[in-house]
Amino acid sequence: MREFIFKANKAITSPNINLKDLPGSCGRLDLVCRCVSDSLFLSHDIRRDTVFYSVLCGPPNPPVCIKFVGSELRKVSPDERNIAIFIKKALKKFLETEDKDSWIESTPGIYVRKIGFKDLIIEKMEEGKNLYYLHKNGESIEKVKIKDNPVFILGDHIGLSEEDEKFLEGKAIKVSLSPLELHANHCIVIIHNILDKL
Numbered sequence: 001m002r003e004f005i006f007k008a009n010k011a012i013t014s015p016n017i018n019l020k021d022l023p024g025s026c027g028r029l030d031l032v033c034r035c036v037s038d039s040l041f042l043s044h045d046i047r048r049d050t051v052f053y054s055v056l057c058g059p060p061n062p063p064v065c066i067k068f069v070g071s072e073l074r075k076v077s078p079d080e081r082n083i084a085i086f087i088k089k090a091l092k093k094f095l096e097t098e099d100k101d102s103w104i105e106s107t108p109g110i111y112v113r114k115i116g117f118k119d120l121i122i123e124k125m126e127e128g129k130n131l132y133y134l135h136k137n138g139e140s141i142e143k144v145k146i147k148d149n150p151v152f153i154l155g156d157h158i159g160l161s162e163e164d165e166k167f168l169e170g171k172a173i174k175v176s177l178s179p180l181e182l183h184a185n186h187c188i189v190i191i192h193n194i195l196d197k198l
């Protein structure tokens with residue numbers, strides 16, 4: 001199983017999503033959608049071995065975590081607008097549900113829950129997963145052995161805070177994919193490609 005955790009610092013946490021303005025009023029929800037698409041979609045197929053999480057940390061009700069499970073996804077297509085429609089449905093379901101601390105299934109393969117970035121990381125450690133924090137200044141990927149059941153952690157256009165980075169020390173191996181600053185969704189594509197070829 002491959003997992004990705006994407007922290008979306010400004011992404012909207014209400015279903016009040018304007019599909020015509022994902023980058024602006026939705027707090028760079030376009031980045032979340034692109035990461036969902038690149039994590040889970042192949043040409044005419046879905047990566048059934050992949051789970052993608054995004055912790056949405058924007059107003060009005062942060063944090064809200066959305067989980068996409070490749071093996072269960074139905075009817076979602078890879079374009080940003082379509083993915084945003086499913087995120088909107090998930091946030092609506094979240095608003096209407098009382099028990100927000102457990103995963104709530106919104107549509108097939110898409111779940112929503114009240115859990116923050118650090119707690120999600122702790123859960124993954126308790127599940128025995130191997131954590132990798134993707135960062136330009138990490139150890140070169142060529143020198144790192146990616147173990148089974150990896151979880152890759154990524155920041156958005158702002159990146160992770162100093163506090164988050166301190167929290168990850170000793171929990172996740174910091175890995176670099178390139179000397180250049182890349183988009184998070186491009187990092188996901190590179191990781192998939194590396195693992196596909198193993």
Ligand SMILES: C[S@@+](CC[C@H](N)C(=O)[O-])C[C@H]1O[C@@H](n2cnc3c(N)ncnc32)[C@H](O)[C@@H]1O
Pocket residue numbers: 133134135136137153154155156157158159160175176177178179180181182183184187
């Ligand atoms: C657009 S970058 C973030 C830029 C942000 N200004 C910063 O300083 O972190 C988005 C995310 O992609 C990942 N990333 C970007 N370049 C990378 C690289 N060369 N190697 C590994 N991960 C990278 C990191 O997780 C980063 O938080």
